[in-house]
Amino acid sequence: MLRVENLRKVYKNRKKHITETVEAVKDVTFECIPGEIFGLLGPNGAGKTTTLRCISTLIKPSSGNVFMDQYNVLEDEKIIRSRIGFLTSDMKLDGFFTPDYMMDYFGALNKMNRDDIQSRKNYLFNELQMSDFIHKKIDKLSTGMKQKTAIAISLIHDPEMIIFDEPTNGLDVITSKSVTDFLKKYAQEGKTVVISTHIMNVAEKICDRFGILVEGELKEVGSLEDILDNSSSDSLEDVFFGYILPGTEGGEAPHAQ
Amino acid sequence: MLSDSIIILKKELRRIFTDRRMVAMLVLLPLLMLPVMYSVMAKMGASRDSDITSFRSTICIYEGAGNEEVMGLFIEAMAAINTELEIIQLSEIDAVKLAITEKDKELLLVMPDNFHEDLEGCSTFDIAVYFNSTADYSLYAYNRIREVMDLLNGEIVSERILKQDLSEEILTVFTLNESPMQYDLAKEGSVIGKIISILLPFFIIIYLFVNSMKVGLDTVAGEKERGTLAVTLVNQVSRLSIVIGKMMSVMIAAIVGAASSVVGLIIGSKYFMGMFGASGAAISSYSMSTIHILQFAIVIVPLAVLVASMVLIVSTFARNTKEGQGMIMPLYFVVMIMGMATMQTGDVAPKWMLSTPVINSLLVLKEILMQSASWSGIVTASLSSIVFAAVLIYITLRMFSSEKILFRI
Numbered sequence: 001m002l003r004v005e006n007l008r009k010v011y012k013n014r015k016k017h018i019t020e021t022v023e024a025v026k027d028v029t030f031e032c033i034p035g036e037i038f039g040l041l042g043p044n045g046a047g048k049t050t051t052l053r054c055i056s057t058l059i060k061p062s063s064g065n066v067f068m069d070q071y072n073v074l075e076d077e078k079i080i081r082s083r084i085g086f087l088t089s090d091m092k093l094d095g096f097f098t099p100d101y102m103m104d105y106f107g108a109l110n111k112m113n114r115d116d117i118q119s120r121k122n123y124l125f126n127e128l129q130m131s132d133f134i135h136k137k138i139d140k141l142s143t144g145m146k147q148k149t150a151i152a153i154s155l156i157h158d159p160e161m162i163i164f165d166e167p168t169n170g171l172d173v174i175t176s177k178s179v180t181d182f183l184k185k186y187a188q189e190g191k192t193v194v195i196s197t198h199i200m201n202v203a204e205k206i207c208d209r210f211g212i213l214v215e216g217e218l219k220e221v222g223s224l225e226d227i228l229d230n231s232s233s234d235s236l237e238d239v240f241f242g243y244i245l246p247g248t249e250g251g252e253a254p255h256a257q
Numbered sequence: 258m259l260s261d262s263i264i265i266l267k268k269e270l271r272r273i274f275t276d277r278r279m280v281a282m283l284v285l286l287p288l289l290m291l292p293v294m295y296s297v298m299a300k301m302g303a304s305r306d307s308d309i310t311s312f313r314s315t316i317c318i319y320e321g322a323g324n325e326e327v328m329g330l331f332i333e334a335m336a337a338i339n340t341e342l343e344i345i346q347l348s349e350i351d352a353v354k355l356a357i358t359e360k361d362k363e364l365l366l367v368m369p370d371n372f373h374e375d376l377e378g379c380s381t382f383d384i385a386v387y388f389n390s391t392a393d394y395s396l397y398a399y400n401r402i403r404e405v406m407d408l409l410n411g412e413i414v415s416e417r418i419l420k421q422d423l424s425e426e427i428l429t430v431f432t433l434n435e436s437p438m439q440y441d442l443a444k445e446g447s448v449i450g451k452i453i454s455i456l457l458p459f460f461i462i463i464y465l466f467v468n469s470m471k472v473g474l475d476t477v478a479g480e481k482e483r484g485t486l487a488v489t490l491v492n493q494v495s496r497l498s499i500v501i502g503k504m505m506s507v508m509i510a511a512i513v514g515a516a517s518s519v520v521g522l523i524i525g526s527k528y529f530m531g532m533f534g535a536s537g538a539a540i541s542s543y544s545m546s547t548i549h550i551l552q553f554a555i556v557i558v559p560l561a562v563l564v565a566s567m568v569l570i571v572s573t574f575a576r577n578t579k580e581g582q583g584m585i586m587p588l589y590f591v592v593m594i595m596g597m598a599t600m601q602t603g604d605v606a607p608k609w610m611l612s613t614p615v616i617n618s619l620l621v622l623k624e625i626l627m628q629s630a631s632w633s634g635i636v637t638a639s640l641s642s643i644v645f646a647a648v649l650i651y652i653t654l655r656m657f658s659s660e661k662i663l664f665r666i
Contacts, residue, residue: 056491059660078493086491092484096272108264109492153488 002032002055002161002192006064009050024050026216027064032194032209034160037187039207040196041236043244047216048196049088052165055194056086068161082110085154088165095139099130099149102138103156110157117156124152127182144175151179161192168202180206200237210236214243258501261494265502266509273472273510282471283510287464287518295525305393314363314398315341317353321368327376328368334409338401357389363398364388379417447627449543454626458619459596460522461515461557465564466592468514473507473568474581481663482577496657500569500650507565512557545626552625552635559642560618564592566649573656573663599623611637614645 009025025047032038042048053059055066057077066073068080093102100121107117125131128148133141138149147167155162167183168176184206187193197203203210210227212220220227220243224236233239273279316335320328335342345353345365356362365387369375375382384406388399415425434440441448480486489499545553567588575581592615599619602610610616621638624630656662 058487058491059664078495081491082493084491088487090484091487091491093488094272094480094483094485096276097268101271105264105268106488106492109261109489109494111493150488154491157493 001034001069002038002194003067004028004030004051004055004064005067007051007054007061007066008063009047009054009059010062024216025054025061028211028213028216028218029064030211030218030221032161032192034192035187035190036208037183037193037195037206039203039210040194040213041198041200041203041210041240042196042213043198045215046213048213049090049165050216051213052086052088052163052194052196056084056163057081058086082157083160085157085159085162087150087154087163087167089169091150093138093146093150093153095137098135098137099141099152100134102149102153103134106153107156112157120156120158121152124155127185128152129178144171147171147175147179151182155186159191161194162186164193164195166197167195168197168199176202200235200240204236212240212243219243258495258498261498262502262505265489265494265499266505269476269503269506270509273506279472283468283514284517287514288521288524291518291521291525293525309393309397311339312394312397313339313341314394315343316364316366316398316402317343317345317349317362318366319345319347319350319368321372322370324368324371324373327373331366331368331409334405335402338398338405340398340401354387357387357392357395360389360392360395363392363395364402366402376413444628446543447629450627453543454623455600457519457522457626458622459600461519461622462560462564462592462596462615462619464515464518465511465561466568466589468518469507469511469561469564469568470582470585470589471514472510473565474572474575474578474585476503476507477569477572478575478581479572479578481575486663490663497654500653500657504562504565504569504650504653507568508558508561511565512561515557515561549625549628552630553622555635555639556618556621556625556642559639559646560615563614563618563642563646563649566646566653567592570649570653570656573653595619612641614641618642 007025007028008023011022011024013020013022028047028051030038040048040051050059054061054073057073057080061073066080068083071079071083073080097105103121103124104117107120112120125134128151130145130148130152133145138146141149147170151164151167154164162183164183167179171179180202183193183195187208195203195207204224209223210220211218212227220230220239222230227236227239228234231239231242233242273283318328318332332342350365350367353362353365357365365385367385367387369382369384372382372384386399386402389395414428418425418427443451477486480489490496568585571585571588572581575584595613595615596619598610599616602620602623606620610620618638618641621630621634624634
């Protein structure tokens, strides 16, 4: 189980002797249970990627903590990393190598033996329909193929929790569907899935619960029913726009929890 | 931890040595560049020499007043060299000087008036020889004329001595090292080693640094730029393993590149050294014993680790490879100056040099080439490289823990 507690992340930018402080994530708290897909929704710059980076141990929180069962990101970085698969849109794969080689490489870095790597490769290549391009250089692959490769690599060690930042961003309809179907299947296997997105119909289709993040603040947390019950809007999209474009049609700011 | 570093090292080496462009830049280019460069230089030099020596120079002579009877002696001596002699009048001297400056004529000899009196009276007179040191033909003609005149001078002196009923030996009090014996008691091979040691350590440090730069800037700064570094960071691998793995790959690439450059240098030196005649031939036949090769390796490997760590620290700090290239240039100049400093060092180096990393290793390399290195010096230089490399690796590791440095793109 994932528990984010009062997470706060402050960046300090020093320009011409003036230190500018930016609070990217403000006191964010939410939970995600195994078998559930949690969607972190928010516009660009809302703090989604920063939140996910803190959860994945890539950066340290300024205050607060993130727990995964009894482990936390401040003290158990390595254990947390062994239990998560993390993917963000700004993480790229080295285009010089093939998906097959990269799977071997990251499998070895995750302390897996050759047999385990091979069986995991067979499973993921099959599930994500990658067999046609596993021996091609990543540079030569389409955006969808690269995204599938990135997903496969992040899952090579069969993590208990996956954290994907904008997993369907820039993908065509078919690839997007295969990715969302895969995430649903992964959650059904009892794994915890946290995704961030700003595409509402994707979120509505696959997420069990949502968090709406605006300017670093978590405005809403709950299932679709919970969120709509608290709002005068009748769709998740209206609730979302209510926060980011207050006063527009369907943009009446609902009450935050 | 070491197993993770080796996994990273293997991946980095695969990236370097299966990339055709990188292999061409790191191995083939230095291997071919120096032999091609030296052979072109040697051929062009030989062609220039042949052109100069076969050229028929125009030598103008102003005979001076009243010297008609003795001038034949000088004209005859000059006929031995490939020249066109042109007797000129006093009024033409300035015009000929201008022609020499303009490279239209090669040489002007101005004989003093009535020098036959000095010649007969056994006194000294001065001949003015005008030439242009920036014109190859003029300079060559000047040197040849000096040789001929020295010879003629000797002949005239001999005649004067004989006229006085004296022996020519009166001119020589004693000689030095004229017997056919080995007077230089330096160890066999160390003389040639000393000549090689002036240049080779400088080339080695430059090659190590340049090859580290070719690979090292891309290994972290390039990965930051491409966004591929974060993928490794979210896996179960410590940052120390990443730093060590990357450092080792830079070091191996630097050594391979430097070795290929030195092989290119050796092949090229066959052409290059040929230009220096017999001493050149001796240099190209220089060889090292197994123990000296071992000593060389003991110093070179830690030095390569130190250089790789220098490049890695810059690569880690830089936002991208372009910024890294800008940042590393001052460091490159410092290393070049260090290399140059060792070229000018005598047998006893100042203490500050012996305690300065890089410089002390280069000094020991010089001693190894001269076959006079001590094991204590070798161990000290190697340890110093290792200690400084460890400090740089520690700083790089601290940078790898800094979000500001690692994620500023």
